[in-house]
Amino acid sequence: MILESVLITCNADGSPHIAPLGLHVHDQQLVVAPFRPSRTLENIARDGHAVVNWTTDVRLFAGPVTGRRDWPVLALPDAPGWRLQAAHTHAALRVAQVDDDALRPRFVCDIVHEQTHLPFRGFVRAQAAVVEAAILATRLHMLPADKVERELAYLQIAIDKTAGAVEHEAWQWLQARFADWRTGQP
Ligand SMILES: Cc1cc2nc3c(=O)[nH]c(=O)nc-3n(C[C@H](O)[C@H](O)[C@H](O)COP(=O)(O)O)c2cc1C
Helix, strand or coil, rough: CCEEEEEEEECCCCCCCEEEEEEEEEEEEEEEEECCHHHHHHHHHHEEEEEEEEECCCCCCCCHHHCCCCCEEEEEECCCCCEEEECEEEECCCEEEEEEECCCCCEEEEEEEEECCCCCCCCCCCHHHHHHHHHHHCCCHHHHHHHHHHHHHHHHHHHHCCCCCCHHHHHHHHHHHHHHHHCCCC
16 A cells, blocks of 8 residues: 655755655555655665655645645654644654665655644545646656546546645646646656
8 A cells, every 4th residue: 555645854954855755555664665866765865764744735745746845844843854734644754674776765664653733524536636646747757648638637527526725726736837748848
C-alpha cells in the first residue's frame, strides 16, 4: 500500500524542504523511495530524518510540483525537523535501513513519534483528482500526450462535481502547468 504524503526533510542549513511523495507501507515501517536526483534524497541521506505529513489540503500536493514550496510549518517540539501546519497527522521518521539503487534508492524508516492535530471529515473526490493530476504533472516527460489529456478530462468531472475553494485553487495551478506543457514549455 502506498500513502500519498507530504514529506518534509531538512536542508543542510536546517530549513525545511517540502515535497509530495508516496510512502510504501511495510508492516510497521514506511519506505521513502525518491528518484535520483532530488533534494529530498540528498537531505534524508545526509541526516537520516524526515517528517511525513498527511493532509487533505491538496494545495500541498499541487503547490510543490508547480513551484510553490513555501508553506506554513512548525518546528517539532522534541526532535529535529518540521511539520506542516496543515497536517491532520504527522509522524517523525528515522532511517533504519538504506537499499541503495542507481535510479531509486529506498529508505526504510521507523516511526519514532506520531501525532494527530486536525479532525478528518471524509473523502472528497476532487481531492483525489488533484492528487492524481499532481502526479501526472511530474510525469509529463514520460507519458503519451493523449493519455495525459484523457486522464485530465476524466479528473475534471470530479472537480466540477465536488470541489471546494481549496481544490479549485490547486486545480488552477495544475491547469496552468498543463497549459505550458501544451505549448511545449518544459
Ligand atoms: C502524489 C505524489 C507522489 C509522488 N511520489 C514520489 C515518489 O515516491 N518518489 C519521487 O521521487 N517523487 C515522487 N513525486 C514527485 C516529487 O514530489 C517531485 O519530483 C519532487 O520535486 C521531488 O524532488 P525534490 O526532492 O528535489 O523536491 C510525487 C509527486 C506527487 C504529486
